[in-house]
Amino acid sequence: MEKQELQNRFDELAKILVKDMNPQGFWSGELSSSALGVAVAIAAFHFYDAEQFKLEIAKGFDWLKNNINADGSFGDSPQSPGNVSTSLLVYGATNLYSSSEADVALLQSKVGQYLLTEGIDTKSSQVADYILEHYRKDYTFSVPILTMCGLCGVPDERAFDRVPQLPFEMALLPRGFYRFFNLSVVSYAIPALIAVGIVIFKKKKSSAFGRFVRNRSVRKSLALLDRLAPASGGFLEAIPLTAFVCLSLIEAGYGDLEVVKKGIGFLKQTQRGDGSWPIDVDLSTWVTGLSVRALRNQKDKVLSQEVQDQIANHLVRIQNKQVHPFNGSQPGGWGWTNHAGAVPDGDDTPGTILTLLKLKPIGEVQAPAVAGCDWLVGLQNRDGGFPTFSRGWSKLPFDQSCADLTGHALLAISATIEAVGDGVNGKQSKMFRTSIVGAIKYLEKNQQANGSWIPLWFGNQLTSDHSNPVYGTARVLTYLRDASRHQWLNPNLKSRVSELISRGEQFLVHSRNEDGSWGGDKSVVGTMEETALAVSALTGSEHQKACDDGLKWLDFSFKRNGLRPSPIGLYFASLWYDEKLYPLSFYLEALSRAIEKLK
Template sequence: MERDALKSQMQVLTDRLKKEQNSEGFWSGMLSSSALSTATAIVALKINGDAADKELIQSGFYWLCSNINDDGGYGDTPGSESNVSTSLLCYSAIFFCNSSDAGAKKFLKSVENYLATKGITSDSLNITSSILKFYGSDYTFSVPILSMLALCGVLADEAFRRIPQLPFELSLLPASYYRFFNLQVVSYAIPALIGVGIYLHSNKKRRFSFSRIYRSCAVEPAIKKLSALMPESGGFLEAIPLTAFVNMCLIASGEKYNEVVKKGLDFLRKQKRSDGSWPIDTDLSTWVTTLSIKALGPQLESVTGKESVQKLRAHLLKIQFTGKHPFNGSKPSGWGWTNHSGSVPDADDTAGAILALLEMYEGTSGETTAIINGLIWLEGLQNSDGGFPTFCKGWGRLPFDSSCADLTGHAVQAFVRAMDRFGNNIPVTLKEKLNSCLLKAAGYLQKYQSENGCWYPLWFGNQYTADKKNPVYGTAKVCISLKDSLLNNSLQSDLREKLGKMILLAEQYLLSQQNPDGSWGGGKGIPGTVEETALSVSALAIQHQEACLNGFRWLAEEYRNSDLRSAPIGLYFAAIWYDEKMYPLVYYIEALRRTLFPGITNPSPPTSAG
C-alpha cells in the first residue's frame, strides 16, 4: 500500500477515535453483551422475587432465547463458540425463569442436545463431576456454577452434596495472610468465596462437627467482611457474574434483606442494556483510555487537541488510588481498569497509566508525584520469580494469580521510560530498586520465552487454537514493550543486549505465524483478526516492511468488508471470553502510527522527580 493510502486510513480511524470520547474527555469503550452475565443476572433477580423486576427478567430471558448458537449451545459472547459452562448456566436460567413457556422447552431441548455432544447428560452427578474435572483445583468458577445449577433446580440433592465447600471462614483472616492458605479461589474472588461458601454451608445437611459449629459462628462476621468489600456502586469488581453469584447465594441463605444484597441487586438492575442483555463488567475505561493514548503516541495532541489532552491528564491523575484499597488491602498509588468504584489496582493498568502520563507530561509536581508513586507501587508488586502478577504479590497457587509475560513487559516499558524521562532527578534509592527490578524482570522474560520465540499472555486467548491460548497476542505485546524500551537512552548496555536478543526471537516467531492472506490470528493457520494483525504489524513495524504491508492490505480489505469487527480474544473472571469495541480501532491506529510516525519523543526532564 502507498504511504498516502495509509495516511488516509489513519485520518478516517482517528476521526472515529475522537468521536468515541465521552463527555468527560476519556474513552469508556463498550464490552460485548454476555450470555453468561445475562443468565446469572436474571436468576439473581428471580430468586429475589421482586415483582418490579419481572420485565427485566423477561427481557433477559428473551435475549437468551434469541442468542442461542446454531449448535444449540451458548458462548460467552454472541460471537463466541459454545462452551459447556455458559450453556449450563443459560440452561438453568431458562429452566428457572420460564420453563413453562412452550418456546422455552424448545430451547432447553436444544441445549440438552448440545451438552450431550460434550458428554454431559441430564444426570446431575454427571454434570457435577464434569464441571469439577474441567476446572480442576481452581474453584473460582466451578463451585459458583454448580451452586447456581442447584439453586435453579437442575442439580438433585446428591449432586448438590458433592459440591466442594468453600472455606469462607478463612476470609476473616487479614488479607495479607490469604496467600499462605489454599482458599481454592483466585485473589480477586473473595466475595464469591464468602457468598457461595455461606450458601453451601447453610443449605447442606451434614452431621454435627466442630468445624460446622465454627463455620456457623463465622457466617455473621463473614457477611460483615463482605459488606466492607462492597464498593459504592454495589458491584464487586464491577463484574455482573460475580455480583450475581454472591447475591443469589446470600438470598438463598436467608439474607435477602441484607444491605449487600440490596446494593448488589440495584447494581444489576442498572447494568441491564436496552436489548435485554448484560455485559461482563461495567467497562474497561482506564484500560481503553491508556490504549488510545498509546496508539496515538506523540501524535496525541495534534489529533485530539490541547484541551483534550488536558482533560485526559486530569482524569488519569484523579482516578489514581490514594488510600489502602478495601477490597484486597493494596497500597495506595495504583490504577484499576475503570473509573468506577468497584475497580481494584492492577499491574497492567498501572503501567498503562504511567506511560500515558509520561506521554502527556508537562512537568508539574502533581504529575511527577503521581508517576513516582505509581512506579513505587508497581515495583512493590514484583514476584520473587521476577515477573509481575495482576493484583497481588505472592499468590501463585492458581494460574490467574501467577506472573505473566505481557504484564512484565509492560512494567519494564513503564520503568525504563520513566527513568529516561526523569534522568538523574529520580530518587537514588528508587533508581537502584528499579534497576534491580528490571534485571529480574528481564530474567523472567528470558526464562519464559519459548524456544520458538513466543510468549503467552494471561488475560487473552484465542478460541480457535487447540489450547485456547494466544501466543501471537502475547508475543506482539511483549515485543512492542521491549522495542519501545530500547528507544530510551537510560537502558544499561547489558540489559539492552538481553532485550535485543529476545526481540529478534520474537520477531522471527511473528513472521513465521503470518497467514498467506497477510493476516495474523492466534497462530499459523488460525483465521485472522484486526486485533492480532494490527498488534503484529506494530511489533514488526519499520524493520519488516513486506510483512507489514501485507498485514495492512489485509486490514484494509477487512475494514471494507466488515468494518472494525471486534473478536472475543479477552478473558475475564477466570476464563470467560469477551470482546471490546475499542480494541480493533486502537490497535489499527497504533499500527498505522508506528509505521507512519516511528519512534518515541523523550524531551529532557523539565523538572525534578525528587
C-alpha cells in the same frame, strides 16, 4: 501501502476514535454482551423478587432466545462457539420458568439437547462430573456454576452433595496469610468465596466440627463482605461475580442485607436496552490509555490541548490514593475503570503511567508516575515477573506472574526513569533499576523455545489450548523495543533486550498466515486485533515485507468488515469477551508506527 494511503486511513480512524469519546471526555468502550452474565443476573432477580423484576427477567430471556447458537448452545460472547459452562448456566436459569412459560421451556429444550450431545444428562451427576473435571483445582468458576445450578434445581434436590465446600472462614484471616493457604479461588474472587461458601454450608451436610467452626464464622464473614462492597454495589464492577454473590446470599437467608440490595441495584442499572449484560461495566481506564497511545506522534493533531489535559486530569484523579479496601493494595495503582469497584492491577497501572507521560510534561505528572512505579515495584514477585493484583499468590494461573504484564511494567518504569532523570532519589532509582533487571530475567526465562511469550488475560478461541502467543509476543516485543531506545539503559541490558527482541521477531514472522494476517498462532484465522498488534511489534525491524503484507490485509479487512471486534479477552477463569475499541485502537497504533518509519 504508500505513506499517503496510510495517513488517509489514520485520519479516517482518528475521527471515529474521537466520536467514540464519552460525554465526560475519555473513552469507555463497549464490551460484548454475555449469555453467562444474562443467565446469572436473571437468577439473582428471580430469587430476590421475581415479581418486582418481571420485566427485566423477560427482557433477559428475550435476549437469550435471540442469541442462541444454531446447535442450541451458548458461548461467552455472541461470536463465541458454545461451551458447556455457559450453556449450563442458561439451562439453570430456564429451569426456574420452564414449567410455567412455554417459550422458556422451548429454550431449555434446545439447550438440553446441546448438553446431551456433549455427554451431559442434566438430570444426573454428569453435571458436576463435567464441571469439576473441566476446572480441576480452580474453584473460582466451577463451584459458583454448580451452586447456581443446584439452587435452580439442576440436576435435582441432591445437587449440593457434589458441590465442594468453599472455606469461606479462611477469608477472615489477615490478608497477608491468604497466599499461604489453598483457598481454591483466585485473589480477586474473595466475595464469591464468602457468599457461595456460605450458601453451600447452609445447603450441604457437614461434620459437627465443620459446622461449629463455620457457624461461628458466618456473621464476621458477612461483615467482611459488606466492607468489600464498593459504593456502586458491583463487586469488581462485574455482573457475573455480583450476581453470584447476590443469589447465594439470598438463598442462604440473607436477602435483606444491604450488600444484596446494592448488588441487585447494580444489576438493574447495568442491564442494557436489549435485555443483556456485559461481563463488566467497562474497561474505561484501559481503553482510554490504548486510545491515547495509539495516536503516538499525531496526538496533537487529533486531540486539542484542552482534551489532553482533561484526560490526564481524569487519570490522575482516579489513581488509588489509599489502601484499597478490597485487597489491601497500597496506594499508587490504577484499576481498569473509573467506577468504584475497580481494583488496582499490574496492566492498567503501567498503561496509565505511559499515557500520562504521553499527555503531559514530566514536571506535571512526575508525582503520580513515580507513585505508580513504586506501586509496581511493590507488586513484583520474587521471580522478577509481575502478577495482576497481589504479590506472592501463585497457586492458580490467574494469580501468577506473566510475560505481557511484566513487559508492560518494565516499559513504564523505564520510561519514568528516562523522563524524570535525576528527579528520582537515589534509593528509588536503585529500586526501579533493580526491578527492571528482574523483569528482564523473568522474560528471558519465560520466553518459549520458539521465541514466543504467552499472555495471561488474552487468548484465542481457535487455538488448541486457547492460548494466544501472537498477542503475548507482539505486546512484549513492542514494550521491549520501546524500552530499548531509552538512554539510561546500559549496553549489557540493551544487548540482552536485543536478543529477546530478535527471537520474538522470528516467532511472529513464522506465525503469520499466507494471506498476510495473524491469528492467535500459526494457521489460525487472522483478526484485526492480532494482525495490527503484530504489525506494531515488527515495525522498525528488518521484516518490512511482513509489516506491509499485514497492513494490506488490515486495509482489505476494514473495507470488507469494518471494525468488527473478535473475542480475544479472558476474564473470570477463562470467560471470553470482545471490546469495541480493540480493533480501532490497535489498528491506529499500527498505522501510527508505520507512518513514523516512512518519514
